[in-house]
Amino acid sequence: MDHHIPGTIIYDSGEARKGYALNKMCYSLNEAQNRADYLRNEEAYWDRFGLTSDQRKAVRSRNVLEMLEAGGNIYYLSKLAGAFGWNVQDIGAQQTGVSLDAFKAKLVQAGA
C-alpha cells in the first residue's frame, strides 16, 4: 500500500512475510502453559519458532518499536506483552517515549 501515514504501520504483505516467525511465536502465547515455558527459557522458545536475529534483538531489548520494525503485528505482540505483564497503555507510553501518566493524560486531553 503506497499511502504513508506518519507513525503508523499498514500491516501489508511485506510486514506479514517479514514478521511471520515472531507473530507465530506470539500467537502460541495465548496459552498459559506456553507463556510459562516462554518465561522460563526465552532463547529456547525463540529457537523453536525460528526467530530472525532482528526479532531476537528486538524482543531481548523489550523494545516495541523494534519488534514492529521486525514485522511484529500489534495484535500478536499484545500476547507477548501479556507475558511480560504489560497492558496497551504501557506499550503506548513506551512507543511514544513518555511516562505512563503522561500517556494517560494525553488520552484524557483528546476528549476535552
Next chain:
Amino acid sequence: MATLIGGIGTSHVPAIGKAIAEGRQQEPYWKPFFDGYLQAQEWLERMRPDVAVVIYNDHGLNFFLDKMPTFAVGAADQYFNADEGWGLPVSKPYPGDADFSWSLIEHLVDEEFDITICQEMLVDHAFVVPNQLLWPGKDRRPIRTIPVAINTVQHPLPKPARCYKLGQAIGRAIAAYDKDVRVVVLGTGGLSHQLEGTRAGFINKPFDQYCMDKLVSDPEALTRFSNAELIEKAGSQGVEVLMWLAMRGALGSSARPVHSHYHIPISNTAAGLMVLETPQSALVAA
C-alpha cells in the same frame, strides 16, 4: 418470518471486560461510560431479540496469519471464549443457532459473498465484551448468537464499501429466514484509536462525531473512504468502524436512531455506542 428489529454499534475494548470482571462500573473512571449503556439495555429489554448477529474482528485468538479469512461466519450451536494471553477472565460459552447460521451462509454465498464457514470458532473480547455490556449480569446468556468476523489484522482488508454491502446482504438474509425469530445485529469495535507505532494514543473526536452522524443519516458517505484514509483519520484500529458500517448496511435506509453515547477515553480508545431501530421493531415492542 424473522424480524430484524435493529442494530447496535459498540466499542469492545478489553479493559471494559476487565472492569466488569472486577466490578468497577461505579468508579469515577468507569461510571460515565457504563451509564451510557442503560438506554441500550432498556431498548433490548423491550425488543426481546432471540438472536444476535455479532459482526466483529478477531484479534489473534481464532485466526492466525497462516489462514486469514476476509469474512468468516460461525455455524455452531455453541461458541467458546479462551485465554487471549493478557489476563481477561475466560467467559462461559455462548449459545449459537446453527440452523440460522447455515441459512445465513447459504444466502450470503448465493449473493456471491464467498465467506469462510466455521463449525468451530473461538470468540474473543470483540464478541464477548459487547454481549457483557448489552446484557449485563454475571454469566447471562440471554440470546443465541451468530458470529461474523471481518479481517482487520492483515492488509488488504475488505473495503468499507464491501463491508457495507456484506451488511446489506446479511439484512436480506435475515428477512428471508423462515422462522419466527427477532434479530438484532451488532457491529463491534472502534471508535478512533491506535495501539502501535509512534502515533500510539491517537484519537480523533471530530472524525468520530462525523462517523456517528453519517452512520445515522448517510452511511454511504463512509463507504467512499479507502481503508488507508480511515486509518489516517481514525487510527490503525479506528478502522474497526468497518464493523459498524456492516451493521448499518443490514438495517436499510429507514432505520432511525434510538440512542447514542460517546466517551473519551476508555483505555487508549474513544468509546462509542449507537442504537438504531427498524420500522419493523414497532410490531414487536413490548
